[in-house]
Amino acid sequence: MIRKIVFALVVGSIALSASACNTVKGAGRDIESVGEAADRAW
DSSP: OHHHHHHHHHHHHHHHHHHHHHHHHHHHHHHHHHHHHHHHHO
């Protein structure tokens, strides 16, 4: 029983870490595109 709970927590942690990584990467791309747009505007 405890082994199943630990396994579920580990799998959940990996899934959250992967989604957080993608979110941060996407936010970085958004910020970069805003900077490039500002450079083109000047």
